Amino acid sequence: MEIKKRRIKEIEEMKQEIIKAAVRLFLAEGYPNVSMRKIAREIDYSATTIYNYFANKEEILIHLLKYAYAKFLNSLVDASKADETVGALERLKAALHAYITFGLQNPDYYQLIFIENLHHLQVAGSKDNDRFKGFLLLTDAVTEAMEEGVLKKDNPALVSQSLWASLHGITSLLIKFPGFDWCKEEELVSFHVEAMISGMK
Amino acid sequence: MEIKKRRIKEIEEMKQEIIKAAVRLFLAEGYPNVSMRKIAREIDYSATTIYNYFANKEEILIHLLKYAYAKFLNSLVDASKADETVGALERLKAALHAYITFGLQNPDYYQLIFIENLHHLQVAGSKDNDRFKGFLLLTDAVTEAMEEGVLKKDNPALVSQSLWASLHGITSLLIKFPGFDWCKEEELVSFHVEAMISGMK
Amino acid sequence: MEIKKRRIKEIEEMKQEIIKAAVRLFLAEGYPNVSMRKIAREIDYSATTIYNYFANKEEILIHLLKYAYAKFLNSLVDASKADETVGALERLKAALHAYITFGLQNPDYYQLIFIENLHHLQVAGSKDNDRFKGFLLLTDAVTEAMEEGVLKKDNPALVSQSLWASLHGITSLLIKFPGFDWCKEEELVSFHVEAMISGMK
Amino acid sequence: MEIKKRRIKEIEEMKQEIIKAAVRLFLAEGYPNVSMRKIAREIDYSATTIYNYFANKEEILIHLLKYAYAKFLNSLVDASKADETVGALERLKAALHAYITFGLQNPDYYQLIFIENLHHLQVAGSKDNDRFKGFLLLTDAVTEAMEEGVLKKDNPALVSQSLWASLHGITSLLIKFPGFDWCKEEELVSFHVEAMISGMK
DNA sequence: CATGAATGAGTGTTCATTCAT
DNA sequence: TATGAATGAACACTCATTCAT
Numbered sequence: 001m002e003i004k005k006r007r008i009k010e011i012e013e014m015k016q017e018i019i020k021a022a023v024r025l026f027l028a029e030g031y032p033n034v035s036m037r038k039i040a041r042e043i044d045y046s047a048t049t050i051y052n053y054f055a056n057k058e059e060i061l062i063h064l065l066k067y068a069y070a071k072f073l074n075s076l077v078d079a080s081k082a083d084e085t086v087g088a089l090e091r092l093k094a095a096l097h098a099y100i101t102f103g104l105q106n107p108d109y110y111q112l113i114f115i116e117n118l119h120h121l122q123v124a125g126s127k128d129n130d131r132f133k134g135f136l137l138l139t140d141a142v143t144e145a146m147e148e149g150v151l152k153k154d155n156p157a158l159v160s161q162s163l164w165a166s167l168h169g170i171t172s173l174l175i176k177f178p179g180f181d182w183c184k185e186e187e188l189v190s191f192h193v194e195a196m197i198s199g200m201k
Numbered sequence: 202m203e204i205k206k207r208r209i210k211e212i213e214e215m216k217q218e219i220i221k222a223a224v225r226l227f228l229a230e231g232y233p234n235v236s237m238r239k240i241a242r243e244i245d246y247s248a249t250t251i252y253n254y255f256a257n258k259e260e261i262l263i264h265l266l267k268y269a270y271a272k273f274l275n276s277l278v279d280a281s282k283a284d285e286t287v288g289a290l291e292r293l294k295a296a297l298h299a300y301i302t303f304g305l306q307n308p309d310y311y312q313l314i315f316i317e318n319l320h321h322l323q324v325a326g327s328k329d330n331d332r333f334k335g336f337l338l339l340t341d342a343v344t345e346a347m348e349e350g351v352l353k354k355d356n357p358a359l360v361s362q363s364l365w366a367s368l369h370g371i372t373s374l375l376i377k378f379p380g381f382d383w384c385k386e387e388e389l390v391s392f393h394v395e396a397m398i399s400g401m402k
Numbered sequence: 403m404e405i406k407k408r409r410i411k412e413i414e415e416m417k418q419e420i421i422k423a424a425v426r427l428f429l430a431e432g433y434p435n436v437s438m439r440k441i442a443r444e445i446d447y448s449a450t451t452i453y454n455y456f457a458n459k460e461e462i463l464i465h466l467l468k469y470a471y472a473k474f475l476n477s478l479v480d481a482s483k484a485d486e487t488v489g490a491l492e493r494l495k496a497a498l499h500a501y502i503t504f505g506l507q508n509p510d511y512y513q514l515i516f517i518e519n520l521h522h523l524q525v526a527g528s529k530d531n532d533r534f535k536g537f538l539l540l541t542d543a544v545t546e547a548m549e550e551g552v553l554k555k556d557n558p559a560l561v562s563q564s565l566w567a568s569l570h571g572i573t574s575l576l577i578k579f580p581g582f583d584w585c586k587e588e589e590l591v592s593f594h595v596e597a598m599i600s601g602m603k
Numbered sequence: 604m605e606i607k608k609r610r611i612k613e614i615e616e617m618k619q620e621i622i623k624a625a626v627r628l629f630l631a632e633g634y635p636n637v638s639m640r641k642i643a644r645e646i647d648y649s650a651t652t653i654y655n656y657f658a659n660k661e662e663i664l665i666h667l668l669k670y671a672y673a674k675f676l677n678s679l680v681d682a683s684k685a686d687e688t689v690g691a692l693e694r695l696k697a698a699l700h701a702y703i704t705f706g707l708q709n710p711d712y713y714q715l716i717f718i719e720n721l722h723h724l725q726v727a728g729s730k731d732n733d734r735f736k737g738f739l740l741l742t743d744a745v746t747e748a749m750e751e752g753v754l755k756k757d758n759p760a761l762v763s764q765s766l767w768a769s770l771h772g773i774t775s776l777l778i779k780f781p782g783f784d785w786c787k788e789e790e791l792v793s794f795h796v797e798a799m800i801s802g803m804k
Numbered sequence: 805c806a807t808g809a810a811t812g813a814g815t816g817t818t819c820a821t822t823c824a825t
Numbered sequence: 826t827a828t829g830a831a832t833g834a835a836c837a838c839t840c841a842t843t844c845a846t
Contacts, residue, residue, distance in 0.1 A: 032233040158384045162393045169370020183359045192363045199400025434635040526738045562793045585761045587611025594765045601802025649832045
């Protein structure tokens with residue numbers, strides 16, 4: 001019954017460590033295949049200790065998703081802020097690229113957010129989370145481009161949704177089927193974005 | 202050890218019933234969360250009975266995927282055969298619509314094929330199955346359209362992959378986020394297809 | 403529901419075939435590890451068919467043991483009948499050899515009779531079966547040898563039991579530990595029998 | 604999920620209790636017939652608790668056998684050390700008695716070691732374990748007795764193996780057939796040992 | 805006589821979780 | 826805060842057996 005006070009650390013720090021381990025494992029092995037024990041082993045603590053930080057397994061997932069949503073949104077916001085000097089079309093294009101880039105650089109998070117079906121777990125409402133806030137940014141960029149006349153005037157919602165679909169399509173396929181015989185990634189992505197834009201003009 | 206049920210039915214019929222229940226459950230709860238007992242309960246048989254039809258849980262999945270692949274491919278082939286009188290562009294457009302339509306009409310199967318990641322379970326080879334055969338049909342249609350001059354000449358692989366991405370994007374988003382505030386589905390799909398095509402011209 | 407009347411044969415013949423398969427399997431894998439299915443597969447019939455011949459798994463064992471007991475006893479009786487011309491000591495020695503020989507030539511049956519612990523299954527009484535009838539033959543041979551004066555007069559039961567112990571010891575050890583670094587079997591057995599006899603003189 | 608018992612006890616103590624229950628059950632019903640649940644019931648714990656002490660069922664067996672081997676060997680070593688003043692023949696005789704006595708006083712362990720065939724379970728190597736180390740002690744005693752001239756000079760291996768057989772025979776028969784109509788145990792054992800010795804002179 | 809369909813009980817094992825320390 | 830002890834529920838799967846055909 002020796003208490004291994006191996007590391008005294010801040011609560012948040014510990015939570016982060018748990019979440020980090022959880023992300024890794026959830027993605028590598030799938031949520032249901034990851035046991036509390038496994039997470040515990042990964043961070044070198046006992047399984048029970050985790051319960052001091054999260055009420056149960058599902059709550060880890062919830063926190064983890066919130067974190068992922070925030071990260072995703074931040075990424076898009078950063079991209080849309082940058083470079084106010086260029087035209088609306090360029091900014092839109094940059095946003096599209098930012099979306100794809102986030103997915104390809106953070107495939108784990110992108111999967112958690114938009115691919116993995118963790119839906120059956122009651123993870124918060126689906127509207128009010130950051131998952132869909134990114135879409136609003138896209139709509140804004142589209143609207144601006146239309147107003148500036150560089151995009152054909154049309155229902156912005158329709159256009160945004162179509163664009164989002166194309167974005168999600170390329171991102172998720174590249175992530176999920178890495179073994180497929182894709183063209184050079186960079187080339188494919190550029191081509192795809194150009195086609196999206198030019199399809200809207 | 203009283204035997205309660207005795208609904209002697211054709212083997213194939215029973216297998217189909219099991220598979221149908223399995224599809225429903227796999228998608229609703231995820232493959233690893235679905236136990237043999239759950240499937241059995243769903244079809245109102247004992248868990249052991251299932252073993253009279255499938256050697257084990259994975260074999261259910263394998264059969265189920267094979268079936269889904271075949272259904273998907275058939276769907277595309279049928280669409281591509283129809284109406285040889287129209288031009289290559291129309292045929293391509295028809296193929297694009299057929300893809301999306303399959304997904305929206307068979308969301309279960311589409312998810313199994315392209316969204317749920319049951320890949321890490323050793324389900325046959327991943328290249329040579331019908332999942333990717335559909336892509337070849339698309340490439341053919343694209344090539345023909347290019348040869349007919351109705352599509353800008355370019356690397357057919359690049360174009361096809363971009364198109365596939367857009368198809369998968371709209372299909373999977375509509376399936377996975379039915380609660381989202383989408384524009385009218387029919388309108389959105391038509392717009393999306395038109396945009397895809399016009400982006401390639 | 404096709405009935406495979408693969409082989410029409412006499413009931414006894416079939417029972418024998420089942421028992422033969424069962425012996426093989428029981429010894430190779432241990433009684434509890436042998437399932438009805440396995441036996442069935444071995445004889446190329448369906449599992450249910452066996453129930454037409456034996457009420458249940460245990461009854462197979464019972465029959466099997468009865469058969470083994472009989473075979474064992476016959477073997478000893480045959481040996482003790484032979485060659486009435488030689489002296490009592492020779493006959494005793496022959497009996498001892500016969501015991502060991504049976505064991506070494508029928509290790510399966512010997513194990514079933516004297517080593518395997520199938521005792522917890524209520525297999526008939528322990529006194530009245532042929533397992534111990536063999537012992538009576540031994541006692542007879544000992545008594546005769548004493549009467550003829552070729553063995554030191556003593557309590558025949560005591561002597562017989564001691565002899566039996568030595569017989570069982572060599573037989574069971576050779577059977578159970580075939581990997582042990584034994585002397586040449588023939589030599590060891592002969593030496594052992596001679597020692598047994600000479601210890602009684 | 605209410606936790607009913609809470610008998611915090613020393614780990615070793617608990618392990619011993621589990622092993623004790625396991626020995627009893629393994630012998631009474633045979634290893635494969637004993638389930639973790641049965642063991643648990645026997646010690647009035649839940650089945651899962653056992654997994655806090657042993658990784659799995661086989662590990663219980665392994666520990667149990669190791670313990671039995673050690674106990675057996677110790678018993679023989681103790682006997683052979685004692686009384687260096689007496690002659691080699693007396694010491695040999697003492698060793699023979701010690702062997703039998705161990706078996707009769709620890710029938711459970713003796714059965715586990717030499718009768719029950721738990722060998723096909725991969726329990727450590729079969730040659731290098733203490734099961735056969737006891738035999739070496741016997742060989743030593745025999746060799747010494749020969750050198751001292753109190754036993755006829757012969758191949759010590761042959762003599763030892765014959766003696767071991769006789770030892771095992773009497774021990775295992777007395778253990779396995781307690782219902783048999785044996786002579787008085789003490790008398791039988793003494794007679795048997797004397798006969799063994801005198802047969803070697 | 806032989807079988808396929810069906811099942812309840814049971815197996816070893818894992819897991820999330822609780823509780824007292 | 827961290828932990829070890831403990832547990833009920835569940836899982837994939839096997840088995841002996843029954844029943845109607």
